[in-house]
Amino acid sequence: MQSNKTVIFFLIKFFGVYFLLFLIYSVYLSKNQKTEGVFACAPITNTVAKQTQFLVNNMGYSAKIEQNTNEVSINLFINNKLVARVIEGCNALSIIILFISFIVAFASNFKATFLFIVIGSLLIYFANIFRIAIIAIALYKYPEYQYFLHDILFPVLIYGITFLLWFVWVQKFSKLKK
Template identity: 60%
Template sequence: MQNNKTVILFLVKFFGTYALLFLLYSIYLSNSQKQLTFYSCDSVTEIVAKQSNFLINSFGYNSEIVQSNYELSYQVIIDKKPIARVIEGCNSISIIILFIAFIVAFSGKFKQTLLFILVGSLLIYLINVVRIAVITIALYKFPEYEYMLHDIFFPALIYGFTFMLWIVWVSKFSKQK
């Protein structure tokens, strides 16, 4: 009976946290994205695009970002050639929400949980900015590998990193093992 209670509590905490954060994020998106006479991405996506662009330029490429006139995205341009788009799904918020929901569901001491959520979320965000910069450069150099880079390798990188953080959390800090 205790095992069922533990599983049910995990599910309630996970889905409750996920639903709450997803609702808050959806409200944020509906208030920050514009699709009327012009397109305007939310500020998190804009910041991620700008930081990725800064990193691409730091690697020695001549890049810029431009808000698309046709969709909610930023075009990443290298040497005057459009290479990639940064959309809301690229800003890492959805995976951070998933990460937080899991950590809360396996919560430990309050201070440790909060600190791990903050540090883990920041690390996921930073890995994501690097991921966008590297995939853009890779697409610039090897456009024929777009599917492999965009749909397989780079998602595996960010989800694998998040999974690794979950394993660290459960094995080192969580009350439930």
């Protein structure tokens, strides 16, 4: 009976936090991106695109970004060749929301939980910037592997990092470990 309560309590906390953060994020998107007429991405997506451009430029390529005029995305060019579109799903916030929901559902003391959320979220965020830069360069060099790179390899990497962080949290810090 106790294990059922633990599972139910986990699910309530997980989905409660997830839906609350998802609602906040949805409101943020509705207030900050334009989906009709003149398209504009939310500031976080713009920031991710700019940081990706910066990273690609520092890896020896000439990167440029510009708002797509036909949809809510930012075009990423390498050496004047369009290689990718940075969309809302590329900013890692959906994954960070999932990450935070899991950590809160297995919360430890406030300080440890808060610090792990901040550090883990930043790790996911910056790993995502690196992921977009690498996939852009790979698509520039090997466009024939677009499906494998975009749909298989790079999602496995970002979700793999998130899963690894969850594993570390449960094994080292959560109340369940004690």
